[in-house]
Amino acid sequence: MLVGFACAVAGMLSLITFLKWREVRALSHWLPTPGKIMSSRVEAREVRSSGVGSDSSDTTEMRNFPAITFEYKVGAKKFQSSRYSVKENLGNFEVTETLAQFPRGADVTVFYNPADPSKAVIERTMPDGAFKFMFQLSAGLVIGALVLVFSVGGLLEAIRPHLPKPQNLGAAALLLFMGLMILRMGFAQKSLAExxxxxxxxxxxxxxxxxxxxxxxxxxxxxxxxxxxxxxxxxxxxxxxxxxxxxxxxxxxxxxxxxxxxxxxxxxxxxxxxxxxxxxxxxxxxxxxxxxxxxxxxxxxxxxxxxxxxxxxxxx
Known part of the structure; x- marks a missing residue:
């Protein structure tokens, strides 16, 4: 079960990575043109959240995003866009750094789609090693799950003869795992509050x-x-x-x-x-x-x- 779950997660990560790689590859053919940052500020947005159970249909939370608007010209026509980067931003991440990187009034190089000049970005590449890391993470999930299953299985077999009720070891191991996970969650939350x-x-x-x-x-x-x-x-x-x-x-x-x-x-x-x-x-x-x-x-x-x-x- 654990291995199957790890394979499913790894497959999903690999698919997301592949789709992003295709997008970055397509953007590499976009053409450069001078541009200027017209607005650089923090924008609060309501986003979907799973904070009240994964089955909740309309749970939201507030997150802060860098809102960057830039202007550029293609031929004699001016355009404005607010998609400054190919990187995804889930909110509350590098907001201050992004605003400092793209201050209002700064001159930038804009890359636009020659087939549709209204589509443009300033950053068209991912951080170095990002794709390699994602594929390694996917492989690591599967390998780690396999190692964990076999190592835990060997450990359980080693301690089974020393237990008063060895026939319940499987169910006990599951309860032990759940108890330790909840305990770790509690300490992590307590550390955040401190x-x-x-x-x-x-x-x-x-x-x-x-x-x-x-x-x-x-x-x-x-x-x-x-x-x-x-x-x-x-x-x-x-x-x-x-x-x-x-x-x-x-x-x-x-x-x-x-x-x-x-x-x-x-x-x-x-x-x-x-x-x-x-x-x-x-x-x-x-x-x-x-x-x-x-x-x-x-x-x-x-x-x-x-x-x-x-x-x-x-x-x-």
Whole structure:
């Protein structure tokens, strides 16, 4: 099962890499022309998120993107475009660096499609070694899964004779793996909150506060509506305005009854001032409360899985 999953992920990565390679290859035939940066700023966008279960159909979150608009001329006609790079940007990534690279008023070389001059980019190549890394990552996933399966299998066979209930070793190993993964997740979230407590603080404002209705798949052909608090705030760093909707780290709480999740929205009234902790290395990443919501639940779940594994093999 693990090997099959690794092969599926590797296949998907390989396909994405191949499609991007084809795109970059096509852009290599585009023609250069002088251009100029007309606008360079931060733009907040709502993007799809899987924060409330992978089956949720309309969950969104706020992320910050570099919004670069440039102008160029082909023949006697002027064009404007906002697609500055062939690289994908999922948000909250290298925003400050990109704005510094393409400041307003800077002269740049633009590469345009001779068949359709309205299509153009400034960066038409990927970072050196990007494609090689992606293919190596795909191969590494499959090889790593195979090594893990055989090494874990050998380890289980070695300890089987020493267990009071060796017949339950397979199920216990699964519970052990799940317990350790949840435990690691808890420590990772706790570490993030501790780091955020040391981040710089800037003044922010609550731009929107209320509840968001989500359609969540809860069974065979059955969708139900759940609610979560939706709080969007903005803050300024180095002359740029950013937006975020992350209140704390950890799980997002949803409920079928609006009243069960409305407390957080009431705590952050629209228009109120707040202190925003932002990552100095990545100002697009911010949080209001430096804590992990639901951390205790991770500890309980981890302890339950680990205890269940020990119980199955007769250690307790």
């Amino acid at each position: 780091q955020a407590a040391k981040w710089p603080v800037t003044a922010g404002r609550i731009d929107n506060s209320g509840l968001q209705a989500l359609r969540n798949y809860s069974g065979y052909r059955h969708w139900r509506t759940v609610f979560k608090a939706r709080i969007v705030y903005s803050y300024g760093v180095a002359g740029q305005r950013y937006s975020s909707d992350r209140i704390s780290f950890g799980a997002t709480v949803t409920a079928s009854l609006p009243g069960l999740v409305s407390g957080q929205a009431r705590s952050y009234a629209e228009g109120s001032k707040v202190d925003v902790h932002y990552d100095p290395a990545n100002p697009g990443s911010a949080v209001l409360e430096c804590r992990v919501r639901g951390l205790w639940l991770l500890w309980v779940c981890s302890a339950g899985f680990l205890g269940g594994a020990a119980l199955l093999v007769g250690l307790v």
